[in-house]
Amino acid sequence: MTFIATDIGGTFTDLVAYDPETNTIYQGKSYTDPAAITDGIARCLEKSGVPIATAAEFIHGSTIAINTALERTGARTALFVTRGTRDVYLIGRGNRPESYNLFFRRPVPFVPRHLTFEIDERLFASGETHSELDEESVRSALSSARARGVDSIAVSFLHSYVNPAHERRVGEIIRQLAPELFVSLSHELMREYREYERTSTTVINAYVGPRMSAYLEALEVLLAQRSFGGQVLIMQSNGGVMTPSTARSQPARTMESGPVGGAIAAARIASRLGIDQAVAFDMGGTTAKAALVRNGFPEMSDSYFVGDTMSGHPVMLPVVDVIEIGAGGGSIAYLDEVGALNIGPESAGGHPGPICYGWGGLRPTVTDANAVLGRLGSSNFLGGEMPLDVDGAAAALVGQIGGRLGLDAESTARAIVDIAVNKMALAVRAVSIDRGLDPRDCALIAFGGAGPLHACAIARDLHIPTVVIPPLPGHFSALGMLIANIRHDFVRTCYRELEEVQWSDVVAVVEEMRAEARGLLDSENVAADSIGYETYLDLRYSGQEFTLRTPVADDDVAHGNKASIRKTFDDMHLERFGHFAPDEKVEVINVRVVGLSRRPTQSIGGSSATGEGPQRRSREVGFTEGGRVVKSLCDVWQRESLPTGFVVEGPAIVEEYASTTVLARGDRAVVGDEGELVVTINR
């Protein structure tokens, strides 16, 4: 019984598989060919030697949807909207987040104006009909759209979130008259108010839909050729998985699935270790990512932007709340025109990469600074496959930066690393504080190639007491995919005062969404006893705009226990924002239901220490002490050789194939049951 996870990145395709019965881990890595993505998967399958024909599950994280949007290679898409709202999608919210930028550009729409058609229909906010749907106007728009060669149609009507009848009818007409077209109806994706954001989401879904469908077919053919008889599951942005048939109609739900695997795996390790609050920190070559984990679950956000937050396209679908920070190992350090030392956002990327890789990189990076400080082993980087050119890196640090600041190579390197650490610490703090979490009450779970290198320093900056370095930190995200639940999120806007709401209305809405979830889960053939539901109310004080997603216990749903719900909300508001108003009215905005099929909890990895005993070398490593760099001869441990319970005292380095952990003086690491390093940070 093997479970296979594949992750398609821009540069590499990754495969990790696990057989819990034999505790075997398979790995494969190959380049990604954007023109033939499935070929990369095929190569990984071959390289890893995983027994595909007998595998139980094939879990797939794909960047097809997001790349189709970012590269603008999606379908020729038309948009049908309510009469009077043709330009709502083009106008958006009219804002210019870069206030002083005279040349600010709004996102370029995926549907041009001439492919946007107004349909005669109108509802009131209550869902009652203002004007009936004129089916003739639908047929006429459809024939114009087809004449203009569209492959896909998005339909988004005002107030369809409360009454989808008109959208539904339009969907029937299109499917009947033009069955070859991909159709996306806004209410099928989300039942929540805000027409621009819902339209944008629907348009993106329609835009990426045809390519996603074609891709999934190719994937199924590839697996069928290898006699795979198990379940294919597709990773979603919300941290769950779904079947290919759901993914085909709702590809927008896979948009931000790339970085969520790590957050899921971090949540699992946090709950295993009894850690209530943690920051999952993933640092790679070009960016770092941070997500919060609370009570065993990654924090969610109800919307995000494709592109960037300043000028991206809004998508109103739940997503694991991952914040990107523009600093990675490859981030370039430079002095700007006034002599300030900056790190990133420009990155040396994979090629030519940092100077010390010796592939022709000319500008110093964070990785070069770590090499100069001896934190990366010059002769045993990537298990010795790649010797590092430390002298070249040191010369560039002095030549391009240190010389002008009066600093030698090591002091320059220390400044670069510490500034990068501070930059990441500020970002991590923003993630936690904005969400009402005090870093002093958190653990930092660090992974990705460069995460363990900086984790203890970031933790020290933020007064975080504990750092956890999981086993296989370089493959942690793919491991996370193996344990993701099947998950479907539903939402209904239901705007009332909490005090006045007829509780039976809320129960009816919850039941309706649960039935919908149940239907979807049944169609995915999940075991009945694995199914569970979560219920949330989006609440706010009357007059506020932003809501808090407030969890509601099943018991409180059943009995309409408003006092208990309200108390949860008041407490959350106080925790998150530092004040609350228990005497004021509270409004319900949305009701949310999550339908889950829980996967059996698996234990992955475990200490694989060999009998030879802990292996130690030593070398000179530079640390920051008292605001300057101090070099000391310190232990360098080989991680794979450390048994459970082993203690490493800083200053020390713990090396493994694709990552390096740095412990400063006073930091103390203990090897845990499954091989994780649990570090107590010296303050």
Added chain:
Amino acid sequence: MIDPVTLEVVRNSFPAAANEMAEDLQRTSYNMMIYEVRDFSCAIVGASGELFAQNIGGVSHFVADLDVVIKDAVERLGIASFRPGDAILMNHQRVCGQHLNNMVAYTPIFVGEELFGFAMVRAHWVDIGGLSTGFGAGGGMVTDPWVEGLQFDQVKIMNEGVANEPLMKFIADNVRYPEAAMGDLRAQLAACAVGAQRVQELVDRYGVDVVRLCLARVFDDTEARCRMAIERIADGEYVAEGWLDHDFVDRDERVMVVAKVTVSGSDLTVDLTGSSRTRRGSINARTRAAAFIAYKGITAPLEPLNEGSFRALRVEIDEGNFMMATFPAPMAQWSIAIPTAVDVILKALAPALADVVPAGTYGTLGGAMVFFGNDPSRGGKRFVSQTIEGGGWGASPSLDGQNASVSVCQGDVRNAPIESLELKYPLLVERRALRPDSGGAGRRRGGLGQVTDIQNLVPGTWSMSSIPRETCPPWGLNGGRPGQPGYCDVRLSSDGTWENGGDTRKVVGAGAAQRKATGGGGGWGDPLERPLEEIDVDLLEEYVSPERAEIDYRVVVDRATLTVDRGATSVRRSEFDDAPR
């Protein structure tokens, strides 16, 4: 020598703290002027008012304007009047020079016994009594500050940690939406606490002297960056003017903005002294915002704001100028002239910065649609609904202007979703659309304005605030044509016709509607140089009608395919060649 690491930590930490304050405020405020319009600013300032950091993303006309509040307090009340645990309210126009809705709440930050600085939040309260509901209460109704609302002159709402309960009650009794006002005040004070805490942490870690030293260097760096940008401009004196048609009271007298911009090396002076004197209409203010915004736009638009941002800029506005009006001049609509003033300053610099300066934008704060009344379906509860719609931006040498975007003053201000307006209020949005043909013709076309029709389903009052730029439409540059000005109409019943809505309040019955059309941006460069393929796109997208294309771009449009007829066009243009343009 400052440690480079400490320097960068300080450089990054102050803006992060100001942004954290903003995030906190926005998430918990009680009125859409804050959470949607972002009509607020958060700042950390020094003990004598120097700007340590200000948040990014709020409205731009609050740029670096809190120093006067601190200077006034120190001068009149003395630095010893501040105690730990104090919180002070200030909106007095003698000093603040803005409409009274803009309430400053601030708290002192102490390091030990010593006053280090202040955490400050200015935010637009939805009502502050008097005629303050909505945007300046429309037209010429506000004749002085007392008509407008309540004035707070450096009043302690918290005294060494103890709330001033009688004052709280007094406020709640004298504003129309006390839950909103009290909620916003709470959010403001919580944001101040966050800012103060961040400063405290930094000072604890590095010591107050090191932090001060680093800040001084950060300011110097910012100043140096700005100077580098100005140095690229040829020395000289550059002049331009523009105007609003009137001030809503004296209707046959323009409100002039005259800018003389002097560049000398890396120094830049904006002299606005030639502009109109204080007016009877309430468009007066005490503000340097226009000069600051224009300067920031051409120097370091994406950099955080601090004391160094404007050190190399000199702003001259004489006392008694409508932008430096003497108390008690009416200031209810204090900000509506600022976008025009920014545009005028940029226009002055256009000859020297040909590749940077865009043509005129729609040019007013306009686009606000405000309706208030009582909602029978909610027990007759009083409501006020507002949305702010964008207009067309000017074209620049390399780009067509942006369509339907908010003014240079409004940054991250967002329109209200139609579904949100209709869910909360008895309104029906009949149309939210681009205005074809409103963008000025040019090699690069001006952005399109927008037209929005909103019907009220219950009786109530529309605030009409027309857009007084009809005689001074958004100008083109380098041969580009002006954009169309905006207007504001009313329809008195659901089957009535649209008519000019005037510019005061309009009391209407159910089924009436307001139409707000915002102006289009000016064009850049000779329209005859616009590539025909781009005109084809304009026609296909219906940004430009065939009729206007034939007039403005001197093309012949094939009405069947809605494309430019190349052959007929070259014949037509050659016929014109000898004729004077």
